[in-house]
Amino acid sequence: MISQIGEIAEVIPHVYVNTKCEKVDQIFKNNPKLQGVVVQNGSQPAALVMRARFYQLIGTLYGYNLYMGRPVELVMNQSPLIVDYSENITEVSKLAMAREEEELYDYVIVTRNGQFHGVVSIRNLLLSFAEIRATIASFLNPLTGLPGNLTIEERLKLSLAQETFSVLYFDLDNFKAYNDTYGFKEGDRLLQATASILRSKVTQPDSFVGHIGGDDFIAILNDSAYEEVCTSIIRQFDNTITSFYSQEDLQREYVISENRFGQVESIPLVSISIAVVTNESRQFGSIEEIVSESARIKKICKKHKFSCFYTNVERQSNLC
Numbered sequence: 399m400i401s402q403i404g405e406i407a408e409v410i411p412h413v414y415v416n417t418k419c420e421k422v423d424q425i426f427k428n429n430p431k432l433q434g435v436v437v438q439n440g441s442q443p444a445a446l447v448m449r450a451r452f453y454q455l456i457g458t459l460y461g462y463n464l465y466m467g468r469p470v471e472l473v474m475n476q477s478p479l480i481v482d483y484s485e486n487i488t489e490v491s492k493l494a495m496a497r498e499e500e501e502l503y504d505y506v507i508v509t510r511n512g513q514f515h516g517v518v519s520i521r522n523l524l525l526s527f528a529e530i531r532a533t534i535a536s537f538l539n540p541l542t543g544l545p546g547n548l549t550i551e552e553r554l555k556l557s558l559a560q561e562t563f564s565v566l567y568f569d570l571d572n573f574k575a576y577n578d579t580y581g582f583k584e585g586d587r588l589l590q591a592t593a594s595i596l597r598s599k600v601t602q603p604d605s606f607v608g609h610i611g612g613d614d615f616i617a618i619l620n621d622s623a624y625e626e627v628c629t630s631i632i633r634q635f636d637n638t639i640t641s642f643y644s645q646e647d648l649q650r651e652y653v654i655s656e657n658r659f660g661q662v663e664s665i666p667l668v669s670i671s672i673a674v675v676t677n678e679s680r681q682f683g684s685i686e687e688i689v690s691e692s693a694r695i696k697k698i699c700k701k702h703k704f705s706c707f708y709t710n711v712e713r714q715s716n717l718c
Contacts, residue, residue: 403490404483406526407508407516412436415444415471422447422470423456434505436514437474443507443514445471446478451500475504483510491527494520541586542593544609553606553618554685564624564676566707567692568596568631570613571700575655575665580642588642588668589613595638599631622678628707635670636705643667671699672707679711 400406411425413435422435426449437445447470455461455473465473479497481490494506505517539546545553557563570592577585596607596615606618619627640648647653652664673695675688682688691710698708 400526401487401530402483403481403485403487403506403518403523404508404510404515406487406522407483407518408522409516410434410436410505412438412443412514413447413470414438415469415474417470419452419456419465419468419470419473422452423466426452433519434517436505436507436517437470438514441513443478443480443509445474445476446504446507447474448504451475475501478504478507480507480509483508483515487523487526487530490518491523494523539609539611542590542609544593544597544607544615546609547611550608550610550616551685553608554688557618557620558682558685560620560677562621562677564619564622564674564678565688565692566600566617566619566624566628567610567673567675567696568592568615568617569671569673569696569699571669571671571703572665573613573668575653576642576668578655579647579653584642588639591638591642592635592670595631595634599627599634602627622676624674624676624707624709628672628674631672632670632705632707639668666703669703669705671696671702671705673699674707674709676709676711 410432411429413422413425415437417437425435426432432449434446434448436443437447452473456465458464478501479490479494481493490506495502497504503520505519506523507517508515537546537549538544554565557565570588573585573588576588592613592615593607593609596617600607600617600619602619602621602623604620606616608616608618610616617627643653647667652666654662655665656662673692675682675691675695682691695708695710699706
């Protein structure tokens with residue numbers, strides 16, 4: 399995916415500060431689609447002359463006689479937006495759209511190693527920005543805005559190369575009963591609240607939070623300091639979940655709903671289970687091994703009717 403501004407730059411004619419305006423006029427006439435000309439000071443871009451502004455000045459009552467035989471420095475924009483080749487397209491878009499209204503559609507000048515490289519039109523900039531946004535959106539879960547399975551798989555692959563990692567799999571217990579009782583809209587709101595909790599609690603450098611789908615989430619840490627993270631998430635989740643139930647359901651601590659076999663029964667309130675897989679005492683050779691181990695640990699978590707975390711490190715105390 400294109401991300402650097404220099405990748406979409408195009409070369410256009412350039413002149414120098416002492417070039418006469420009549421030369422610029424000739425360049426525009428020879429290139430009807432050209433919207434601007436870069437003004438260089440040596441090999442470095444110093445200014446910009448946009449077609450519309452140029453002819454606006456030349457077209458005034460005395461403009462032709464006043465400017466045409468004189469240097470272009472009299473009509474050029476001496477403070478154009480100049481960015482380096484490696485600048486991110488998204489960031490350049492923000493800078494471009496923050497300019498004064500009269501400069502809003504001016505070319506963005508791109509340099510490379512301090513030398514003039516090319517320009518980017520606002521049209522191409524916005525088209526590229528929109529393409530980036532669309533590509534990013536395709537990798538995100540539309541409900542929570544968290545990265546989805548394609549990105550999750552890539553991050554898991556990267557983790558295998560780390561000296562230490564911890565993969566946290568989150569599952570909301572009894573979520574189906576909540577959805578059946580309170581409706582999908584409230585169920586979606588609960589998933590969004592869960593995503594928000596994970597974002598706020600998984601904050602270590604280079605950590606990652608993703609949404610596998612439904613009520614399944616994942617976090618990846620580049621260390622084995624998962625205990626505090628899990629404890630903090632559980633505490634916040636258990637505090638938050640109370641606002642999603644009626645007082646009646648809270649007091650009796652269950653809802654009346656059909657189980658997966660179609661039988662009506664009392665089902666506990668939603669809790670969060672966290673299956674932690676770390677290479678603290680065991681090495682993993684593939685993503686499949688991590689997933690398989692997480693499934694085993696998740697079964698242990700599911701035996702409990704309240705929020706808990708459990709890990710593959712047997713000597714480690716687990717909160718359940």
